[in-house]
Amino acid sequence: MCNHHQEIEESTDRCCPRGGRVRGFMQPWLLLLLAQRPAHGYELMERLSQGEATPAADPGLLYRTLRQFEEEGLVRSSWDTEGGGPARRVYEITAEGLDYLHAWVVNIRRTRERLDRFLSEYEAYFHSKKGGEQDVRTR
Amino acid sequence: MCNHHQEIEESTDRCCPRGGRVRGFMQPWLLLLLAQRPAHGYELMERLSQGEATPAADPGLLYRTLRQFEEEGLVRSSWDTEGGGPARRVYEITAEGLDYLHAWVVNIRRTRERLDRFLSEYEAYFHSKKGGEQDVRTR
DNA sequence: GTATAATATATGTGAAAATCAGATAACAGA
């Protein structure tokens, strides 16, 4: 069972990126998971949601993303009618998709560096000046 | 001189998040910069773009974001007509804005953990299986 | 003096990305 549309327990109070998801991050995950082994959408959804990697991906976005990848030649698909349950569309990554994934990782590393730079700057300010005593008039 | 609209030399080939910017990341930066000291939009733009923190922020987005912050009570502004050049709207962060920033940082730390998890998974796969020899038929 | 560059703020628009909500269908077991 893959409980999407579940309630978000850590509502983050009211702040920041909606739902606590990392934005624009489903795409590289999908390519990586498919690089590991071919899979169908539903399985990808479960693998994405497990381990707290991403909090319950939206199926609509996931399936649309896979179709889009196929249009772009990053993955290719075939129907699997064997086994119980409804037919499933099994995706596998292409050579082009692998290239794309590798290029993406370069970007993600750069992104992490920027995150670190932000957090350093934040800590430098709020830890050196204990509590940040720059005068903020609460008036 | 603050050369926005500059050409992006590292075009990342054709891949990934548009323009190489980190998505949804201007907002916490603005709050942090304003926590350090009050400033007007143009100055914030320069501080954002320097040090490669963010590659040349879009002024449109920046000014809109500041106005939105003001609506939400995260910052407050006043006009500064002193000194040369056109009048500038000087923003300072509010107590609520500081709270918001701190909450945001919690999220950003979580985001970084997720990035790391992704990169670990990627490296685990592509470094153990040298070159990832999972059979990808190039056909 | 006037044209140009730099400073500074702002809006209008459109594409892409993401959310929310539901429709559809096959099969399994009670």
Added chain:
DNA sequence: TCTGTTATCTGATTTTCACATATATTATAC
């Protein structure tokens, strides 16, 4: 037969962002 699980997909709306452009003021270069 009715419900639950597996599985895929679409439609509507909202949000986000990038790009282009408009505007005004002052400084300086010619």
